[in-house]
Amino acid sequence: xxxxxxxxxxxxxxxxxxxxxxxxxxxxxxxxxxxxxxxxxxxxxxxxxxxxxxxxxxxxxxxxxxxxxxxxxxxxxxxxxxxxxxxxxxxxxxxxxxxxxxxxxxxxxxxxxxxxxxxxxxxxxxxxxxxxxxxxxxxxxxxxxxxxxxxxxxxxxxxxxxxxxxxxxxxxxxxxxxxxxxxxxxxxxxxxxxxxxxxxxxxxxxxxxxxxxxxxxxxxxxxxxxxxxxxx
Amino acid sequence: xxxxxxxxxxxxxxxxxxxxxxxxxxxxxxxxxxxxxxxxxxxxxxxxxxxxxxxxxxxxxxxxxxxxxxxxxxxxxxxxxxxxxxxxxxxxxxxxxxxxxxxxxxxxxxxxxxxxxxxxxxxxxxxxxxxxxxxxxxxxxxxxxxxxxxxxxxxxxxxxxxxxxxxxxxxxxxxxxxxxxxxxxxxxxxxxxxxxxxxxxxxxxxxxxxxxxxxxxxxxxxxxxxxxxxxxxxxxxxxxxxxxxxxxxxxxxxxxxxxxxxxxxxxxxxxxxxxxxxxxxxxxxxxxxxxxxxxxxxxxxxxxxxxxxxxxxxxxxxxxxxxxxxxxxxxxxxxxxxxxxxxxxxxxxxxxxxxxxxxxxxxxxxxxxxxxxxxxxxxxxxxxxxxxxxxxxxxxxxxxxxxxxx
Numbered sequence: 001x002x003x004x005x006x007x008x009x010x011x012x013x014x015x016x017x018x019x020x021x022x023x024x025x026x027x028x029x030x031x032x033x034x035x036x037x038x039x040x041x042x043x044x045x046x047x048x049x050x051x052x053x054x055x056x057x058x059x060x061x062x063x064x065x066x067x068x069x070x071x072x073x074x075x076x077x078x079x080x081x082x083x084x085x086x087x088x089x090x091x092x093x094x095x096x097x098x099x100x101x102x103x104x105x106x107x108x109x110x111x112x113x114x115x116x117x118x119x120x121x122x123x124x125x126x127x128x129x130x131x132x133x134x135x136x137x138x139x140x141x142x143x144x145x146x147x148x149x150x151x152x153x154x155x156x157x158x159x160x161x162x163x164x165x166x167x168x169x170x171x172x173x174x175x176x177x178x179x180x181x182x183x184x185x186x187x188x189x190x191x192x193x194x195x196x197x198x199x200x201x202x203x204x205x206x207x208x209x210x211x212x213x214x215x216x217x218x219x220x221x222x223x224x225x226x227x228x229x230x231x232x
Numbered sequence: 233x234x235x236x237x238x239x240x241x242x243x244x245x246x247x248x249x250x251x252x253x254x255x256x257x258x259x260x261x262x263x264x265x266x267x268x269x270x271x272x273x274x275x276x277x278x279x280x281x282x283x284x285x286x287x288x289x290x291x292x293x294x295x296x297x298x299x300x301x302x303x304x305x306x307x308x309x310x311x312x313x314x315x316x317x318x319x320x321x322x323x324x325x326x327x328x329x330x331x332x333x334x335x336x337x338x339x340x341x342x343x344x345x346x347x348x349x350x351x352x353x354x355x356x357x358x359x360x361x362x363x364x365x366x367x368x369x370x371x372x373x374x375x376x377x378x379x380x381x382x383x384x385x386x387x388x389x390x391x392x393x394x395x396x397x398x399x400x401x402x403x404x405x406x407x408x409x410x411x412x413x414x415x416x417x418x419x420x421x422x423x424x425x426x427x428x429x430x431x432x433x434x435x436x437x438x439x440x441x442x443x444x445x446x447x448x449x450x451x452x453x454x455x456x457x458x459x460x461x462x463x464x465x466x467x468x469x470x471x472x473x474x475x476x477x478x479x480x481x482x483x484x485x486x487x488x489x490x491x492x493x494x495x496x497x498x499x500x501x502x503x504x505x506x507x508x509x510x511x512x513x514x515x516x517x518x519x520x521x522x523x524x525x526x527x528x529x530x531x532x533x534x535x536x537x538x539x540x541x542x543x544x545x546x547x548x549x550x551x552x553x554x555x556x557x558x559x560x561x562x563x564x565x566x567x568x569x570x571x572x573x574x575x576x577x578x579x580x581x582x583x584x585x586x587x588x589x590x591x592x593x594x595x596x597x598x599x600x601x602x603x604x605x606x607x608x609x610x611x612x613x614x615x616x617x618x619x620x621x622x623x624x625x626x627x628x629x630x631x632x633x634x635x636x637x638x
Contacts, residue, residue: 057553058632077558084631085555096550096635100248110554112237157554 002069004164004196005031005054010063012049012219023049024060025219033164036191037198038210046219048169051200055088055167056080068164085114089158093170095150097142097157103129104138107157114161128156132186148179155186159195166190168199172206184209238560242567245540256536257576260611263526264580267607269587270522272597274515279598281507283429291334291467292368293474294498295320295460295481313494314485315456318444323480324462330476332469333462337365340444341458342451344415346401353400355393355440358414360447361461366392368463371441376408376423379443387445391419394439395427414440417450470499519603526607529576530614537569537622548626549634562627569619570612577611 012024024046031037041047052058053065056072065073067087075083084090097106107125108118116124129138132152142150151171158166168187172180180203188209191197199206207213208227215223246253297316316338323329324336340360346353363378365371379390391414398407398421407421419442428436448454464473474497478490487493541548548561581604588597 052632055553057635058630081552081555081557084553090553092635096546096553098547098550101244109551113551113555113557113560115234161555 001032003030003066004033004035004068005029005198006066006069007050007054008064008066010050010053010065011061012046012053012058013061022219024053024063026063027216027219027221029214029221031196031198033196034191034194035196035198036187036209036211037196037214038207038212039198039200039214039216040202040207041216042202044218045216047200047216049219050216051167051169051198054165054198055090056083057090081113085110086161087164089161089163089166091151091154091158091166091168091171093173095142095147095154095174097150097153099142102139102141103134103145103153103156106142106153107160110157110161124160125156128160129153131159132156146179147175148182151175151179151183152186155183155190159190164196166195166197168197170200170202172201172203180205235563238563239567239571241564242571245544245564245568246571249540252536253572256532256572257579259529259532260526260573260576260614261529261580261583263522263529264577264607264611265583265587266525267519267522267610268581268584268599268603269592269597270518271515271603272584272588272599273592273595274511274518275600276598277595278508278511278515280595281511282504291464291470291473292370292499293462293464293470293477295462295477296496296498297456297459298494298496316460316495317457320481320484321457321460323484324460324477326480329480330473332465332473332476334465335364335368336460336462337362337368338444338457339365339459339461340447340452340455342415342447344417344440344451346397346412346414346419346440348401348410348412351401351403353397353438355397356434356438357394357436358440359458360442360444360452362444364463365441365461368461371428371439372426373423374426375406376421378423379441384443384445387449388443389417389419389446389450390422391440391442392423392425393421393441394425394437396435396437397440398424415451419446474499522607523610526610526614529611530573530618533569533572533615534618534622536572537565537619538625540568541565541622541626544626545629545634545637548629549631549637552629552631553635558627562623565623565626566616566619569623570615573611573615573619577608580611581608 007027007029010024010027011022014021014023027046027050029050039047039050049058053060056067060073063073064071067083070083072080072083098109104122104125107128108121111121111124126135126138129135132155134149134152134156137145137149142153145153172183175183184206187197187199199210201207211227213223213225213227214221295316298313318338321336321338324333338361342358342360344354344358346355359365362384363381366373366378373392376392379388379392383390393407401407401412402410407424409421411418411420413419425437425439462473462477464470477497481487481495482493485494551561584604584607585599588599
């Protein structure tokens with residue numbers, strides 16, 4: 001089967017010459033469709049950089065990256081924007097909803113950028129919000145929603161485009177334990193429906209829910225294990 | 233992503249900070265409005281000058297003593313300049329030598345203050361002439377009568393006065409039949425002229441006209457004439473009439489070359505050319521000042537859009553992360569800037585039309601249609617041009633850097 005993510009020899013260097021720092025010092029990673037992967041590591045280990053590269057938000061100094069078999073590392077900005085819109089659903093620690101814009105409009109936005117007609121957009125956005133359990137909050141603006149609700153809007157926004165890959169960067173970092181549990185249940189549900197989920201976290205209770213845990217340190221992968229408690 | 237949608241985003245963006253949007257729009261509005269109003273003022277003043285020159289009569293030619301330049305009468309004694317005389321005037325009324333001249337009248341100017349009881353008035357034009365002066369200078373009588381040829385031969389001290397002079401001396405009373413003293417000499421008012429209006433430099437109704445003989449006898453003595461006013465048969469024959477005047481006067485004054493002429497001719501055409509060129513300069517200057525204010529408004533747009541882009545860096549990052557193409561971000565900010573300038577421009581046009589209804593420093597503005605299109609068009613271009621830089625900055629932000637921005 002063709003992997004969703006195939007990263008080969010990824011290097012990310014900041015600065016020049018002696019003072020340069022390697023955020024990624026040669027990372028190889030393959031993730032198959034339907035996997036639920038947690039990437040763990042202390043801060044500065046390069047996990048966020050890897051995440052940004054997988055999400056086509058950042059470029060590499062060296063190495064190759066294939067998403068669904070398509071080489072991303074050689075694309076220009078215009079092609080990248082299409083990839084971000086269609087292949088990847090992003091969830092951030094700080095939710096990153098557009099302010100002063102209703103939940104529904106937020107979820108519709110990536111669909112709008114893809115050129116989907118407004119009627120179909122509305123149907124798909126509504127459905128996505130129903131999936132995350134916010135059918136009754138569609139007309140609320142971000143400031144009228146709790147953190148957990150905002151993060152679920154973000155999940156709905158990420159799902160609405162039916163991406164190959166759901167990338168979450170510390171998604172529970174700003175949530176209380178109840179909301180964290182709800183969100184993780186949601187991730188389980190999404191993964192059970194067959195979608196590939198990659199979560200960056202340093203919280204053990206988040207990584208426990210994943211099927212595969214990758215550990216990073218100093219820009220390198222130092223551990224890649226299947227979670228024993230779960231069936232891969 | 234349809235353009236309509238991007239326009240909606242742009243409106244949403246603008247509605248976030250209404251006061252700022254309003255003030256930026258105001259800048260463009262003032263710019264456009266001042267372009268329209270100031271050009272209208274320039275245009276209005278040149279129209280007013282033209283109108284009053286038209287009222288002076290299009291066929292009339294003035295002959296003044298002296299060589300080059302204005303106000304050279306003083307040289308007439310010193311140089312070989314021969315003064316203009318009544319005999320010159322008579323020579324010009326010669327149907328054989330000057331078939332295109334309808335009539336001519338000698339003009340003797342004086343400076344005198346007129347008194348009626350406690351009221352005084354100093355007419356800006358105080359002249360003695362012949363009855364033909366009235367027609368040649370396009371002056372007609374509103375009340376009373378013209379003075380006659382008989383009045384001239386008898387040197388009767390009668391006078392026709394303009395509206396301003398009449399009001400200054402008599403208020404609302406009927407001046408006809410009354411006697412006033414001008415320079416100490418009594419004159420009886422026999423008529424008032426119809427209102428001429430201002431020529432822009434001089435009040436055409438501040439006027440005192442009397443038989444030339446009366447003025448010479450009592451006030452000026454027998455000095456050379458101030459000027460001769462000549463009326464051509466029609467506007468078309470003005471040039472021919474001018475040539476005839478030159479032939480006759482050159483012979484009488486023994487002028488050999490055209491450069492050594494001791495008199496000058498002024499006609500409507502030269503006056504119009506002078507006044508229209510000076511009012512053109514005036515209009516251009518006003519337009520430049522207004523254009524600068526429009527430019528300042530445009531810089532205001534750049535400034536605000538740059539601030540907006542910085543403020544919304546994170547939002548731009550989010551939009552890019554969820555798949556917004558560069559084009560969509562670029563157009564969103566460009567459209568925001570264009571809406572600002574478009575709305576400002578439209579309000580400015582309205583403001584310009586409203587503002588042009590009022591008299592400004594005594595000038596009734598006349599809108600120049602092309603200035604409206606120009607100002608509006610420039611304001612829209614300003615939006616695109618001055619919004620372009622901030623918009624392209626927003627569009628070329630790297631998503632990861634934009635997202636990290638706090």
